[in-house]
Amino acid sequence: xxxxxxxxxxxxxxxxxxxxxxxxxxxxxxxxxxxxxxxxxxxxxxxxxxxxxxxxxxxxxxxxxxxxxxxxxxxxxxxxxxxxxxxxxxxxxxxxxxxxxxxxxxxxxxxxxxxxxxxxxxxxxxxxxxxxxxxxxxxxxxxxxxxxxxxxxxxxxxxxxxxxxxxxxxxxxxxxxxxxxxxxxxxxxxxxxxxxxxxxxxxxxxxxxxxxxxxxxxxxxxxxxxxxxxxxxxxxxxxxxxxxxxxxxxxxxxxxxxxxxxxxxxxxxxxxxxxxxxxxxxxxxxxxxxxxxxxxxxxxxxxxxxxxxxxxxxxxxxxxxxxxxxxxxxxxxxxxxxxxxxxxxxxxxxxxxxxxxxxxxxxxxxxxxxxxxxxxxxxxxxxxxxxxxxxxxxxxxxxxxxxxxxxxxxxxxxxxxxxxxxxxxxxxxxxxxxxxxxxxxxxxxxxxxxxxxxxxxxxxxxxxxxxxxxxxxxxxxxxxxxxxxxxxxxxxxxxxxxxxxxxxxxxxxxxxxxxxxxxxxxxxxxxxxxxxxxxxxxxxxxxxxxxxxxxxxxxxxxxxxxxxxxxxxxxxxxxxxxxxxxxxxx
Amino acid sequence: xxxxxxxxxxxxxxxxxxxxxxxxxxxxxxxxxxxxxxxxxxxxxxxxxxxxxxxxxxxxxxxxxxxxxxxxxxxxxxxxxxxxxxxxxxxxxxxxxxxxxxxxxxxxxxxxxxxxxxxxxxxxxxxxxxxxxxxxxxxxxxxxxxxxxxxxxxxxxxxxxxxxxxxxxxxxxxxxxxxxxxxxxxxxxxxxxxxxxxxxxxxxxxxxxxxxxxxxxxxxxxxxxxxxxxxxxxxxxxxxxxxxxxxxxxxxxxxxxxxxxxxxxxxxxxxxxxxxxxxxxxxxxxxxxxxxxxxxxxxxxxxxxxxxxxxxxxxxxxxxxxxxxxxxxxxxxxxxxxxxxxxxxxxxxxxxxxxxxxxxxxxxxxxxxxxxxxxxxx
Numbered sequence: 001x002x003x004x005x006x007x008x009x010x011x012x013x014x015x016x017x018x019x020x021x022x023x024x025x026x027x028x029x030x031x032x033x034x035x036x037x038x039x040x041x042x043x044x045x046x047x048x049x050x051x052x053x054x055x056x057x058x059x060x061x062x063x064x065x066x067x068x069x070x071x072x073x074x075x076x077x078x079x080x081x082x083x084x085x086x087x088x089x090x091x092x093x094x095x096x097x098x099x100x101x102x103x104x105x106x107x108x109x110x111x112x113x114x115x116x117x118x119x120x121x122x123x124x125x126x127x128x129x130x131x132x133x134x135x136x137x138x139x140x141x142x143x144x145x146x147x148x149x150x151x152x153x154x155x156x157x158x159x160x161x162x163x164x165x166x167x168x169x170x171x172x173x174x175x176x177x178x179x180x181x182x183x184x185x186x187x188x189x190x191x192x193x194x195x196x197x198x199x200x201x202x203x204x205x206x207x208x209x210x211x212x213x214x215x216x217x218x219x220x221x222x223x224x225x226x227x228x229x230x231x232x233x234x235x236x237x238x239x240x241x242x243x244x245x246x247x248x249x250x251x252x253x254x255x256x257x258x259x260x261x262x263x264x265x266x267x268x269x270x271x272x273x274x275x276x277x278x279x280x281x282x283x284x285x286x287x288x289x290x291x292x293x294x295x296x297x298x299x300x301x302x303x304x305x306x307x308x309x310x311x312x313x314x315x316x317x318x319x320x321x322x323x324x325x326x327x328x329x330x331x332x333x334x335x336x337x338x339x340x341x342x343x344x345x346x347x348x349x350x351x352x353x354x355x356x357x358x359x360x361x362x363x364x365x366x367x368x369x370x371x372x373x374x375x376x377x378x379x380x381x382x383x384x385x386x387x388x389x390x391x392x393x394x395x396x397x398x399x400x401x402x403x404x405x406x407x408x409x410x411x412x413x414x415x416x417x418x419x420x421x422x423x424x425x426x427x428x429x430x431x432x433x434x435x436x437x438x439x440x441x442x443x444x445x446x447x448x449x450x451x452x453x454x455x456x457x458x459x460x461x462x463x464x465x466x467x468x469x470x471x472x473x474x475x476x477x478x479x480x481x482x483x484x485x486x487x488x489x490x491x492x493x494x495x496x497x498x499x500x501x502x503x504x505x506x507x508x509x510x511x512x513x514x515x516x517x518x519x520x521x522x523x524x525x526x527x528x529x530x531x532x533x534x535x536x537x538x539x540x541x542x543x544x545x546x547x548x549x550x551x552x553x554x555x556x557x558x559x560x561x562x563x564x565x566x567x568x569x570x571x572x573x574x575x576x577x578x579x580x581x582x583x584x585x586x
Numbered sequence: 587x588x589x590x591x592x593x594x595x596x597x598x599x600x601x602x603x604x605x606x607x608x609x610x611x612x613x614x615x616x617x618x619x620x621x622x623x624x625x626x627x628x629x630x631x632x633x634x635x636x637x638x639x640x641x642x643x644x645x646x647x648x649x650x651x652x653x654x655x656x657x658x659x660x661x662x663x664x665x666x667x668x669x670x671x672x673x674x675x676x677x678x679x680x681x682x683x684x685x686x687x688x689x690x691x692x693x694x695x696x697x698x699x700x701x702x703x704x705x706x707x708x709x710x711x712x713x714x715x716x717x718x719x720x721x722x723x724x725x726x727x728x729x730x731x732x733x734x735x736x737x738x739x740x741x742x743x744x745x746x747x748x749x750x751x752x753x754x755x756x757x758x759x760x761x762x763x764x765x766x767x768x769x770x771x772x773x774x775x776x777x778x779x780x781x782x783x784x785x786x787x788x789x790x791x792x793x794x795x796x797x798x799x800x801x802x803x804x805x806x807x808x809x810x811x812x813x814x815x816x817x818x819x820x821x822x823x824x825x826x827x828x829x830x831x832x833x834x835x836x837x838x839x840x841x842x843x844x845x846x847x848x849x850x851x852x853x854x855x856x857x858x859x860x861x862x863x864x865x866x867x868x869x870x871x872x873x874x875x876x877x878x879x880x881x882x883x884x885x886x887x888x889x890x891x892x893x894x895x896x897x898x899x900x901x902x903x904x905x906x907x908x909x910x911x912x913x914x915x916x917x918x919x920x921x922x923x924x925x926x927x928x929x930x931x932x933x934x935x936x937x938x939x940x941x942x943x944x945x946x947x948x949x950x951x952x953x954x955x956x957x958x959x960x961x962x963x964x
Contacts, residue, residue, distance in 0.1 A: 013894050015778040020890050023913045030920045037834050038872045045835030053848050
């Protein structure tokens with residue numbers, strides 16, 4: 001028995017040691033597993049853990065500033081704040097509710113609801129002015145957070161609204177230059193990475209990683225605050241006087257395509273782009289309202305086409321001179337109409353202009369003269385020159401939404417269509433397209449691209465990039481250009497554009513009156529194109545008065561606007577006023 | 587009787603002393619547990635409805651103090667009185683355990699937490715299965731003491747197990763992991779006591795096979811746990827373990843420093859509980875984690891020494907049972923936390939939060955200390 005006991009005691013010890021050995025082996029195995037996890041997998045899981053722990057707070061980059069040609073800010077940033085409350089840090093809820101509803105001008109129940117809501121962070125109001133948020137910050141209320149931010153701000157509010165455009169909630173451009181130059185203006189948002197607990201509370205004293213934001217690139221535009229402001233006032237004045245629906249003005253440098261002013265009145269307030277600029281905004285369904293907003297945001301100078309009417313005769317005349325199918329002294333006869341095929345197409349002067357030269361025909365804006373010239377050109381030449389003068393293509397202007405010219409198919413053009421085209425009817429183009437082609441005609445024959453963007457400059461001013469645009473020289477001959485300038489000057493001094501006259505300057509102009517479709521609706525667009533000085537133009541302008549009441553002739557109501565605009569712009573642009581002739585011009 | 591008198595006479599030449607090294611290791615590990623529970627629980631405790639950062643640590647401290655008291659109390663009287671008396675206390679304890687284990691299953695008496703009915707409320711809530719572990723250890727030890735030869739045959743082994751199986755079945759109804767632990771304790775004790783190896787190896791393989799089959803076929807949440815074990819990053823059920831892995835991996839060599847764990851900030855649910863080893867890894871690094879493992883190995887080694895020198899087979903088997911109990915829980919816990927095996931709720935002995943668990947564990951160690959105090963030392 002004792003033997004057995006002894007023997008089994010030894011056996012039992014061996015077994016026990018065996019068990020302990022197994023335990024040690026398992027422990028070593030687990031230690032190995034730990035080593036693998038903590039060394040080999042550390043980066044992998046560590047990164048994943050960090051993703052879970054870190055909260056990224058975006059620091060908005062300041063959007064690039066848009067300047068006018070003189071360095072005046074026309075789109076800028078304003079410091080604003082977002083006010084939030086952190087529920088479990090609030091010590092005196094009643095005071096917080098009182099102060100916030102007072103200073104932020106919010107109803108008390110609304111603030112109370114947010115303050116009393118159990119959440120990690122609750123936003124009370126964003127886009128709060130700096131003065132107010134500073135007041136709130138100075139009160140040092142526990143649980144109230146003031147986060148600084150930027151808001152896009154337009155110092156001139158209702159100013160070139162469709163051209164400059166505005167930005168949305170995510171700092172992205174919505175229309176105009178804000179869209180066209182969005183990628184430059186945006187900059188790069190920075191971020192603050194903070195460690196948080198699983199409930200999302202930030203942990204004090206844990207390392208904070210910061211990525212500084214990079215401010216957006218500043219844009220220098222060709223707009224001129226003074227010219228634009230004056231043009232807007234002039235447009236408003238004539239719109240009111242003529243009870244017109246809208247007035248459009250484009251003013252540009254015909255030598256290089258820089259646009260000084262682009263007016264679409266009524267303009268809207270860029271600081272409040274979601275409020276309609278007409279009183280019709282009430283009681284609209286959301287869909288209707290969105291449509292109305294889209295309409296309001298539309299840059300009609302670039303996106304809407306119209307029938308140019310007589311102003312287009314500049315193009316026809318240039319084509320004819322360039323093709324050599326007409327000479328200045330060629331004589332024509334206008335009985336007040338011209339029969340084309342089976343149609344009798346009237347001149348605006350129903351009694352007829354009688355016998356006249358080509359130059360007089362332009363001065364008189366005589367339709368039969370241009371029908372004849374058009375017929376001499378023929379369909380092929382007509383289309384060749386339309387192509388050459390850029391009428392059939394887009395201008396490539398640097399704001400979005402440019403519309404194409406709506407033109408007949410060449411093969412469908414018969415004698416009647418050719419005749420109407422010659423004096424600017426039966427097709428449509430955009431104002432900016434017409435003014436660009438006319439600019440080429442009067443600048444010596446260089447095709448230019450109308451544009452607003454001039455140069456980009458990094459926020460610290462170190463890197464500057466000049467923007468270049470396609471230019472094509474000698475599209476028409478210098479001779480033709482000079483002749484056209486001379487003829488158009490005579491339109492002012494002797495012809496239908498008398499009212500575009502500016503004392504002390506030689507002005508070239510062409511007026512136009514187009515009946516809107518459908519015909520006989522008695523809705524017109526009165527227009528006038530003008531430029532000065534006639535021998536070396538520094539500014540070209542186009543005025544469109546949409547649906548004026550009463551007298552609707554371009555020569556009567558649009559030409560005075562051109563006169564006013566040039567009278568203001570020329571001295572401003574440094575063109576000296578010549579001798580003021582006391583006599584009434586011929 | 588003569589033997590006992592003989593021993594009493596010789597007491598003049600030998601001295602008897604409990605194993606202070608074991609006592610020391612126990613208290614050190616438990617104090618370390620208190621420290622880690624404070625670190626791991628203060629955030630949860632202060633943000634929860636209790637809003638008292640010391641809630642868990644105070645409760646654990648009371649559990650530990652009670653445990654030390656029980657341990658020293660149990661160590662005082664001679665363990666041999668458990669069976670030397672006319673009235674056999676071992677049987678009594680085991681029967682009481684079986685009764686408690688049955689009562690807890692009755693709806694209305696047993697308290698339910700998280701869908702499992704494992705708790706009884708007598709002043710404070712406790713799990714009878716914790717007591718059952720002691721009951722089983724004592725019962726198997728006594729069975730071995732009564733007839734050691736019995737375990738040399740498979741039938742004898744089965745006879746012992748037949749008495750244990752009711753306890754295992756009652757526990758397994760609500761708590762599979764504890765049932766597995768009890769099975770391993772009983773099987774391991776028999777293995778140590780037996781002269782044979784073969785049938786144990788066969789049984790072990792069969793048990794593992796059965797367990798796997800059960801887990802596969804069982805469906806329900808167990809299949810889910812296996813699925814999340816295999817694809818810890820994508821299975822939704824693996825969230826807690828995955829968060830634990832994040833904690834372990836962020837630890838590195840030296841850890842982020844005591845109190846600096848990120849994962850305890852609500853990412854690991856109940857970080858102070860079964861997952862506490864992950865927080866230890868994150869805060870103290872692989873160095874700290876290995877130190878904890880070594881501390882347990884030292885503790886277990888002391889128990890092995892005591893088992894080898896125990897005055898009789900009953901005491902020796904008690905030590906073996908306690909050792910296997912501690913070892914299996916440590917191994918299971920670390921294996922679960924490191925996603926080495928599918929997750930199952932096993933706390934880390936002496937360290938994880940749980941007042942009764944700590945108290946019972948210390949009582950068991952008190953039994954070992956008791957045995958150690960009966961060793962003749964020169």
